[in-house]
Amino acid sequence: MSYLSGAGVKADPVVALTWGVLVISIAVVIIVSILLLAGIQRGRSRVAAVDIELQQVERRGNALALVYWGTAISTVVLFGALVWTVAVLAAINAPHAKPMLTIEVTGLQWWWKVRYLSDDPSRTITTANEIHIPTGQPVRVRLIGADVIHSFWIPALTGKTDTIPGQTNVTWLEAQRPGVYRGQCTEYCGEQHAHMAAFVVADTPDVFQTWWNDQLRPAAQPTTAQEVQGQVEVQFRCGACHMVRGTDAGGSVAPDLTHLMSRKTIAAGTLDNTIANLAGWIANPQAIKPGTRMPVLNLSGQEVSDITTYLQLLK
Amino acid sequence: MTILDIERRPEVAAASEASRRRLDEIWKTPPGIAGFLSTVDHKQIGIRYIITAFAFLILGGIEALIMRVQLGRPEQQLLTPEQYDQLFSTHGMTMIFLYALPVLSGFSNYLWPLLLGARDMAFPRLNAFSYWIYVAAGIFMYAGFAIGAGPNDGWFNYVPYASRQFNPGMNMDFYALGMIFLGISTSAGAANFIVTVFRTRAPGMSINRLPIMIWGTLTASAANLLVVPAVSLAFFLLWMDRQFGTHFFDVSQGGQPLLWQHLFWIFGHPWVYAIVLPAMGMVSDGLPVFCRRPLVGYTPVALSTVATMVLGFGVWVHHMFATGMPNLALSFFSGASIVIAVPSAVAVFAWLATIWSGRPVVTTAFLFFASMIVLFVIGGVSGFMTGSVPVDWQLTDTYFVVAHLHYVLIGINLFPVAGAIYYWFPKFTGRMLDEELGRWNFWTMFIGFNIAFLPMHLTGLWGMPRRVYTYPDGMGWDWLNLITSVGSFLFAFGILLLLINVVKSRRDGRLAGPNPWDASTLEWSVPSPPPPYNFAVIPHIVSRHPLWEQQLQESDARSSLDTGYLLDHGRETIATTSLDSDIDLILKMPEDSYAPFLLTVAVSALFVGLLLHWWWLAAVGGFATVGAIMIWLWPERDLGQTADAGHG
Numbered sequence: 001m002s003y004l005s006g007a008g009v010k011a012d013p014v015v016a017l018t019w020g021v022l023v024i025s026i027a028v029v030i031i032v033s034i035l036l037l038a039g040i041q042r043g044r045s046r047v048a049a050v051d052i053e054l055q056q057v058e059r060r061g062n063a064l065a066l067v068y069w070g071t072a073i074s075t076v077v078l079f080g081a082l083v084w085t086v087a088v089l090a091a092i093n094a095p096h097a098k099p100m101l102t103i104e105v106t107g108l109q110w111w112w113k114v115r116y117l118s119d120d121p122s123r124t125i126t127t128a129n130e131i132h133i134p135t136g137q138p139v140r141v142r143l144i145g146a147d148v149i150h151s152f153w154i155p156a157l158t159g160k161t162d163t164i165p166g167q168t169n170v171t172w173l174e175a176q177r178p179g180v181y182r183g184q185c186t187e188y189c190g191e192q193h194a195h196m197a198a199f200v201v202a203d204t205p206d207v208f209q210t211w212w213n214d215q216l217r218p219a220a221q222p223t224t225a226q227e228v229q230g231q232v233e234v235q236f237r238c239g240a241c242h243m244v245r246g247t248d249a250g251g252s253v254a255p256d257l258t259h260l261m262s263r264k265t266i267a268a269g270t271l272d273n274t275i276a277n278l279a280g281w282i283a284n285p286q287a288i289k290p291g292t293r294m295p296v297l298n299l300s301g302q303e304v305s306d307i308t309t310y311l312q313l314l315k
Numbered sequence: 316m317t318i319l320d321i322e323r324r325p326e327v328a329a330a331s332e333a334s335r336r337r338l339d340e341i342w343k344t345p346p347g348i349a350g351f352l353s354t355v356d357h358k359q360i361g362i363r364y365i366i367t368a369f370a371f372l373i374l375g376g377i378e379a380l381i382m383r384v385q386l387g388r389p390e391q392q393l394l395t396p397e398q399y400d401q402l403f404s405t406h407g408m409t410m411i412f413l414y415a416l417p418v419l420s421g422f423s424n425y426l427w428p429l430l431l432g433a434r435d436m437a438f439p440r441l442n443a444f445s446y447w448i449y450v451a452a453g454i455f456m457y458a459g460f461a462i463g464a465g466p467n468d469g470w471f472n473y474v475p476y477a478s479r480q481f482n483p484g485m486n487m488d489f490y491a492l493g494m495i496f497l498g499i500s501t502s503a504g505a506a507n508f509i510v511t512v513f514r515t516r517a518p519g520m521s522i523n524r525l526p527i528m529i530w531g532t533l534t535a536s537a538a539n540l541l542v543v544p545a546v547s548l549a550f551f552l553l554w555m556d557r558q559f560g561t562h563f564f565d566v567s568q569g570g571q572p573l574l575w576q577h578l579f580w581i582f583g584h585p586w587v588y589a590i591v592l593p594a595m596g597m598v599s600d601g602l603p604v605f606c607r608r609p610l611v612g613y614t615p616v617a618l619s620t621v622a623t624m625v626l627g628f629g630v631w632v633h634h635m636f637a638t639g640m641p642n643l644a645l646s647f648f649s650g651a652s653i654v655i656a657v658p659s660a661v662a663v664f665a666w667l668a669t670i671w672s673g674r675p676v677v678t679t680a681f682l683f684f685a686s687m688i689v690l691f692v693i694g695g696v697s698g699f700m701t702g703s704v705p706v707d708w709q710l711t712d713t714y715f716v717v718a719h720l721h722y723v724l725i726g727i728n729l730f731p732v733a734g735a736i737y738y739w740f741p742k743f744t745g746r747m748l749d750e751e752l753g754r755w756n757f758w759t760m761f762i763g764f765n766i767a768f769l770p771m772h773l774t775g776l777w778g779m780p781r782r783v784y785t786y787p788d789g790m791g792w793d794w795l796n797l798i799t800s801v802g803s804f805l806f807a808f809g810i811l812l813l814l815i816n817v818v819k820s821r822r823d824g825r826l827a828g829p830n831p832w833d834a835s836t837l838e839w840s841v842p843s844p845p846p847p848y849n850f851a852v853i854p855h856i857v858s859r860h861p862l863w864e865q866q867l868q869e870s871d872a873r874s875s876l877d878t879g880y881l882l883d884h885g886r887e888t889i890a891t892t893s894l895d896s897d898i899d900l901i902l903k904m905p906e907d908s909y910a911p912f913l914l915t916v917a918v919s920a921l922f923v924g925l926l927l928h929w930w931w932l933a934a935v936g937g938f939a940t941v942g943a944i945m946i947w948l949w950p951e952r953d954l955g956q957t958a959d960a961g962h963g
Contacts, residue, residue, distance in 0.1 A: 001778020159708020
């Protein structure tokens with residue numbers, strides 16, 4: 001999550017500016033500290049606090065010059081930093097090329113809904129919390145506010161932009177190298193603000209295309225009796241909120257589960273996506289993420305097992 | 316109107332034992348509960364403000380320590396998310412609203428008339444009223460927390476999370492009404508300070524002879540008068556949305572979440588300056604005393620105080636850089652946020668120059684004031700970094716900002732306040748604080764504070780978001796958080812040493828005498844503690860440093876401290892003109908009065924009625940408010956300020 005190094009054309013100038021103002025800041029603190037300590041040491045009176053009146057009061061020297069020079073130099077440095085700031089602002093305002101890909105990210109309590117937009121409606125897909133992008137090209141991100149304000153932030157790729165109900169903000173990002181870049185909601189949004197991570201997964205363009213094509217497929221069909229039973233239960237128990245494309249589970253207020261197993265984490269980065277974690281989450285989400293919108297359904301052990309088994313198919 | 320128009324010419328005389336006794340009779344407040352509820356003595360009110368503010372500081376500190384235990388290790392489950400959210404919100408509310416400004420109001424209340432050569436504030440009853448309202452509003456806001464309905468959306472309280480849809484409990488209603496309630500106190504206090512400085516200065520104390528602390532509080536008060544209505548309005552609109560279904564912030568009906576942010580921050584940012592400028596003024600006045608010379612650059616520092624505030628009105632959007640505004644607006648506010656560092660640089664270099672060209676006597680107060688310069692600069696440069704928009708897009712809402720704001724609020728408010736306690740405690744009580752314990756106190760606070768908050772910058776740079784009740788293991792944040800938690804307990808222990816010193820020295824500290832620091836301003840010309848009437852005669856001032864004229868030898872003129880206007884026909888002080896401080900007329904001051912307390916009770920009933928929807932109580936409170944105001948304003952012949960009819 002550190003942003004002292006970046007991984008993209010948008011992040012690099014900001015990283016340089018951050019280091020620049022950081023070094024200036026540290027230098028100022030050191031200079032002032034030295035001036036202060038040297039000043040105290042230089043003229044330090046020998047009298048004790050109780051005898052303070054023994055130290056004569058007088059105007060010594062013309063120290064006003066320090067005020068003028070100090071202020072003048074500060075002003076020049078500040079102005080320089082301002083020019084640099086405005087230059088960086090202009091440089092990262094828009095990508096160098098028109099983005100070929102637009103992704104719509106909606107901030108929700110407490111997860112991210114991610115939609116891939118395309119001129120071809122059949123290529124539009126919805127997923128959650130993991131944003132796959134191709135490397136080496138700018139990607140436009142439309143930020144939608146739905147419930148309360150959240151803030152979208154992938155430190156290594158782009159600074160924060162809020163998702164605000166009633167308005168659509170637009171930002172962009174570009175990854176130079178393949179990798180997984182963690183981000184997190186940074187506008188306080190309620191009880192589970194702490195558990196609202198997002199991941200950007202950058203792949204080479206052809207790997208990305210393969211991923212997108214895979215996501216377009218409907219959900220895998222169950223084969224064993226337990227998988228069939230699991231699908232029935234998912235449709236009955238989970239389908240009001242969650243979508244599994246190609247089944248009767250058609251809800252849209254919670255993450256789309258059609259390709260759940262292609263994601264590395266569940267509950268917006270709260271847990272690794274393992275069988276055990278998944279079963280524990282389904283059995284009692286409130287114990288793991290208190291306040292989450294997912295209710296405790298009082299499922300039997302068998303039901304949890306059936307559902308988990310079925311979900312393992314959704315690759 | 317000139318002095319000649321006044322019905323009697325005030326007698327000029329030297330202070331005598333007889334006149335002191337007479338003044339004491341006139342001004343003293345009777346002991347006991349009656350005096351406690353009715354006093355309008357600015358000194359008693361000032362001390363109460365300081366004690367009450369410290370009580371809130373302790374509460375807010377305990378809340379912080381609980382949070383630091385929770386955050387000391389990753390994935391801790393000591394607190395539920397809701398408990399944590401209420402704690403951090405209440406901590407912010409407490410420190411920013413119930414400690415930081417009131418403690419400065421306390422010092423200003425106590426010191427202003429003494430610094431200005433007056434016998435009380437311009438409106439003594441209003442002064443008592445603003446204190447009572449502060450207490451009542453503080454209790455009101457904490458009542459919610461006590462029943463588990465404290466604010467849970469941060470002190471900044473963003474909508475829509477604060478709206479009824481997402482926050483159905485009473486948490487927001489306590490907070491919203493409490494903030495409107497508290498705003499009454501802030502506004503009344505601010506108006507009182509402004510009138511006091513322009514009306515009650517000693518003759519000859521022209522505007523360029525004011526102590527810098529007066530400039531600081533005056534500037535802060537002017538700002539508060541302008542910005543408090545914005546936040547009161549915002550909270551009122553929120554309350555209306557929540558209770559009566561209006562749509563100011565309701566997105567589904569065309570409301571605007573960003574309206575809240577603008578209204579809040581156009582208040583919130585000037586407020587930050589309001590809670591540091593008076594404290595900076597304390598340093599500008601206190602530090603030179605220990606450097607044994609006048610402040611270097613009085614005029615630039617006074618002007619920079621005002622300039623900071625003026626610019627402070629143009630930077631609120633830097634709290635909103637991530638809301639998706641156009642680049643042109645961002646550039647403007649980025650520029651303003653960076654330029655505002657210039658007047659701060661003036662103050663910093665003036666303090667450095669004062670030390671550099673002085674002969675510092677290193678006392679505990681000096682240590683607090685001098686260390687504040689470094690803490691101020693650290694808080695200043697981190698603020699400068701957040702002023703740079705692209706950098707802020709990374710820094711904002713991470714722990715870097717938490718570190719920044721604590722350097723600002725603790726560094727520029729609490730450290731000067733601690734120094735001011737060491738500096739003025741002898742005046743308040745007649746006894747010195749223990750210097751030996753003072754060293755322990757200072758170094759524990761200074762080291763503890765920096766252990767807690769310096770590494771926190773790195774926690775932020777490494778990406779830890781604010782306002783999270785826990786964080787995962789393996790992010791690189793765990794050891795940094797542990798260090799911060801350890802430092803915070805050390806810091807808290809330092810504050811405990813301060814309190815111990817106060818309690819101990821109050822009883823058996825060394826006797827102080829009127830001017831233990833050989834300081835230059837008027838409060839040190841009267842006994843410690845000062846008599847109820849402050850000055851036996853109203854002094855006449857001819858320089859910025861009335862008590863140092865003999866030592867500085869800068870002119871032949873001498874301020875007259877022992878001979879002046881006697882004014883012993885009832886409670887009186889002198890009114891002077893606003894710029895030159897020429898004598899204008901005799902100001903008749905009110906007696907002790909229950910009206911401020913009664914009015915507070917009435918207003919409290921009104922707010923409780925509104926909160927609980929007990930409309931009958933709100934109505935009773937409303938009528939009682941009108942009644943109490945009538946009692947207060949009932950014409951009294953004794954308070955007539957105008958000339959006699961003979962000249963009519």
